[in-house]
Amino acid sequence: MKAFFKLYQNLDREGPGEAADVTWAMQVGNLAKDAHILDAACGSGADVEALLEAAPKGHVTGVEKHGGFVKEARARLGNDPRVDFKTGDMTQVTGPYDAIWCAGAVYFIGIETALNAWRSALGTGGFIAFSDACWWTDKRSKMARTFWREYAGMTDQAGIEEKINAAGYDLIAARRVSSQGWEDYYTSLEARIAKLRPDADAELAAVLDASVTEIATWRACSHEYGYLLSVVRPR
Ligand SMILES: C[S@@+](CC[C@H](N)C(=O)[O-])C[C@H]1O[C@@H](n2cnc3c(N)ncnc32)[C@H](O)[C@@H]1O
Known part of the structure; x- marks a missing residue:
């Protein structure tokens, strides 16, 4: 973990x-300005500024x-009274939230x-927007399958819609996270890997190697999988 x-x-x-994903999803959900x-699972808060732009x-x-x-997110945005960050489990949330x-x-x-975990945390008319790994094709290379082997539930776009329906939600709209969104992320990761590599101990070297494999897999197989961004509302 270290x-x-x-x-x-x-x-x-x-x-x-990327920020454009947030903007699109919040427009699709018809988010109110005071939402x-x-x-x-906000990580270091990468999407919070775009969320606030949608609901100033x-x-x-x-x-x-x-x-x-959480510490990083607070350092980045914690002075804004419109924001707070908590360390916790994303399934244990109460709300009510508009989105x-x-x-x-x-x-x-x-x-x-x-x-299912988020249903009771949504206020009336609330919606959920999430990105998830998705197969674009039935022809899946060994490289891509090996990388995703631990995500047993990974499916294609129709499969994601089925899961949404089975959970009692309607799909409002879906689109792919752009290649730019992947490239920007991986470019910054590559720069970090290059910086850490010279002094890496065995544990860190293994983590860096796994990341190099992840990046190479996406570059070789981005026509096979990516992230689908879905906006959904409970029925
Ligand atoms: C791939 S990162 C994405 C972070 C951020 N949303 C972003 O796009 O930059 C996934 C994050 O999910 C967090 N995470 C995983 N399971 C979680 C859970 N049950 N509750 C809260 N956070 C979780 C991880 O710690 C990690 O920060």
């Missing part, structure tokens, strides 16, 4: 995505299980578990 955090410390974000929003008179609560990221945003973290628990 080595893992060393790699991710003070990066702009901890997963693929209360939960950023579930509102409030954003970031919940993140890794205390180090729940979750970038690149639903795969830790699965779509159904996440949507």
Whole structure:
């Protein structure tokens, strides 16, 4: 964990995505300017500014299980009275929230578990926007399958919609997280890897190697998988 955090410390974000994703999703959900929003698994708070742009008179609560990221998020945005960050489990939230945003973290628990956990935290008319790993094709290379082997529930776009329906939600709209959102993230990660490599001990070297593999896999297989951003509302 120490080595893992060393790699991710003070990066702009901890997963693929960009501000345009937030803007699009909040428009699709018809977010009010004074909305209360939960950023579930907010990491170091990469998306909070874009969320506040969508709801300038509102409030954003970031919940993140890794205390180090919470500390970074507070250092970054903690002076803004419209924001607060908590260390905690994203499934243990109460609300009520007008919107729940979750970038690149639903795969830790699965779509159904996440949507079921968040239902009671949504206020009337509230919506959820989440990005999740998705297969774009049935022709899946060994490289891509090996990388995603631990996400047993990973499926294609139709499969994600089925899970959304099965959890009692309607899909409002979906779109892919852009290649730019992946490239920006991986470019900053590559710079960090290069900086840490010369003095890396065995534990850190293993974490760096895993990241190099992750980046190479996406560069070789981005036509096979990516993140689908879905905006959903409970029925
Ligand atoms: C890939 S990062 C994405 C972070 C941020 N949303 C972003 O896009 O930069 C996934 C984050 O989910 C957090 N996480 C995983 N499971 C969690 C849980 N049950 N509750 C809260 N945070 C969780 C991890 O600690 C990590 O910071």
